[in-house]
Amino acid sequence: xxxxxxxxxxxxxxxxxxxxxxxxxxxxxxxxxxxxxxxxxxxxxxxxxxxxxxxxxxxxxxxxxxxxxxxxxxxxxxxxxxxxxxxxxxxxxxxxxxxxxxxxxxxxxxxxxxxxxxxxxxxxxxxx
Numbered sequence: 001x002x003x004x005x006x007x008x009x010x011x012x013x014x015x016x017x018x019x020x021x022x023x024x025x026x027x028x029x030x031x032x033x034x035x036x037x038x039x040x041x042x043x044x045x046x047x048x049x050x051x052x053x054x055x056x057x058x059x060x061x062x063x064x065x066x067x068x069x070x071x072x073x074x075x076x077x078x079x080x081x082x083x084x085x086x087x088x089x090x091x092x093x094x095x096x097x098x099x100x101x102x103x104x105x106x107x108x109x110x111x112x113x114x115x116x117x118x119x120x121x122x123x124x125x126x127x128x
Contacts, residue, residue: 001037001091001108002061007050010082019080022073029067031119035060037108038115054111061088 011019030039030053037054044050055061065074073080095104 001094001106002055002058002088003091004053004055004061004086004088005050006053006084006086008048009084012080012082015080022080026073030064033060033064033067036064038111040115040118054108056108058088058090 027039030036033055035056037056039051039053041049041051053061055064091107094107095102096107096110097103
């Protein structure tokens with residue numbers, strides 16, 4: 001599994017709405033990419049938003065990085081962003097701690113299921 005983190009995104013003044021529309025267009029593309037596992041976004045106490053994206057393999061993450069819409073957004077990043085950071089890493093150890101027991105296994109299905117449930121909640125909230 002590959003985990004890609006990004007954060008401290010500084011959008012240039014006056015570009016917030018345009019950047020938000022681009023991000024909204026990229027989300028379904030991200031979710032439809034082969035090897036996609038999950039994505040989540042958190043806001044830290046200091047206000048920094050940190051994103052976590054998981055893919056099965058490095059090659060599948062790279063496919064998303066170079067996907068047409070994402071690639072165009074990266075090419076025009078300077079137009080929208082003053083700065084942001086990205087870190088990607090290969091998972092070498094994973095386990096679940098549950099009821100006092102360390103359970104070692106491939107966490108891919110765990111994160112996929114959590115992502116599916118979160119998307120269902122978000123869709124239900126937006127519809128009603």
